[in-house]
Amino acid sequence: MARFHPLTVTDVRKTIRDAVVVSLQPADGGDFDFTQGQYLTFRREFDGTELRRSYSICAARSDGLLQVGIKKVDGGAFSTWANEDLQPGDTLEAMEPMGSFFTPLDPTQARNYLGFAGGSGITPVLSILKTTLRAEPRSTFTLVYANRGVNTIMFREELEDLKNEYMGRLTVIHVLESDAQDIDLFTGRVDAEKCAALFRHWIDITTIDTAFICGPEPMMLGIAAALREHGLDDAQIKFELFASAQPGRLKRKATATGDTGSAKTTEASVTLDGSARSFTMDKDQTVLDAALENAIDAPYACKAGVCSTCRCKVLEGEVEMVANHALEDYEVQRGYVLSCQSFPVTDRVVVDFDQ
């Protein structure tokens, strides 16, 4: 099961006006040995609501450093907090690195990689680019980096330094939406048409082994279409959709229908392995989560309503099961529910995991 571990913030550095690079150090356990292109999922409570946010690691594997880039999103509670209030010495909670936005590296190979990044989509691509150039001394990397203007380019100086360090192996093409550049091709949006033009004049697409794309949805679609059109297959195109357009994982709002009990909480009684426990729970919490929170070792596996491991029987009161892909109709009629999908409706609910 995914667990959160504390990480100590060792450094917070501004890279552009509204983005910070946060350095972290594991404080108590967890395997934070990451692969290039992976991300960390953080959690934090804002006004009593837990928010989870994922940010890509921007450090190279061999940097010996855990670093994420966090760009401030309008109205984004977590990113605003990270940009304005986060200080060295603070503690953040994160799950171990996850994600599969990478391909295995092999120092004996001479491969040609192509990366596309839009805005803060640069973070995982930067990690991939640095790790790859260091680990595969004969490989090349071409980065097409889309930004609104010069002053929104994250890691601009670092990329310049890398170009010097890996002269002849790293090519960076900045495409700016609103700032005019010497070459017309490098102005505008990176879409299928722009890619086709780049492939005609600047990038020999026939030599590319793997392409990485990280950016907003329309950009990814356009680039992927152009890559497929130019002969790359799905296995050669790696995507990472970053979280800009993501709605927060907010708690489920209690639906107010005529039949619901008046209270916001429910008196719950849960029977497991022969013993019954009672507690007060919120109506916007699932029966399973409330049981787990009250130290009841309730069974579950998928938590998505698909595996029925969390099945229990409602003996008293009523719950609303918001998804069910596992229970047959006759089981539901007998009062069985998936506890991971069930929210209390009445002010008192009695469930039994033993039946």
Added chain:
Amino acid sequence: MAEDMSIESYLSQGGKLSNPTNVPPRYRAELMKMMATFVDSELAGAAGFADVINAGPGIKERIAAAKIVLEKTDNADAVLRLLGEFGADTARYATSHPWTSRLPRDSEIGSRRSEHDMRLSVLNYPLDGWVDAVTMNLCMGLAVGQQLGELQQVSYQPLADAIRRVAPIETRHVELAEEGLARLVEQGQSDAIKASVAYWRPRVEPMFGDVPQERFEQLRNWGLRHRSNGELGASWNAQLDKSLDRLDLTA
């Protein structure tokens, strides 16, 4: 760059998702169901085959059976790990179901799943000795191949990637089945094989049962499905016929 586009619209245009955090709830449920089905089927398939290793008539056959058990378990692990990224308790998951349990051979199961796990319904039928096991492996392996073709195209990229790694291994299992059957044919077991095919074919077929059109369209819009079950079933039947033809078992 921040042009707004809904995840649904992105997916319907062929967009890929890359991690659990940007997966909408309903999509998540359907995706997890697909992953759980794969994991449970591999685990149940491996468990069923583990029981017949010792029924193998020779050392080669036993090696093949043991290899299949190992690799199917390995393949389950590859996808179970992805389920873990969605919060599933993978350790508990792998041991929470009695994977070796089967129903009586003459049960009427159809396409219903068992109460406890997501294994494909056909995997609730027991194997009946070596010939039956190898025959089932061919029928089922070809059917799984059709489904893996679908899964390689799913819009959840980590799953598509995992399946791309797994697919050649599963293809090899089908080849082992056909090679095994060829040896059994040489040993004069053709009639027993034909009887097994007659048993398994209609029991594998429900895998390609009808999905309500509305639901299929929803799954297709999400990039979770591409070809209809009808197409997949027809393709499976044709492959199985070809294979039986090569083995001289059609007459």
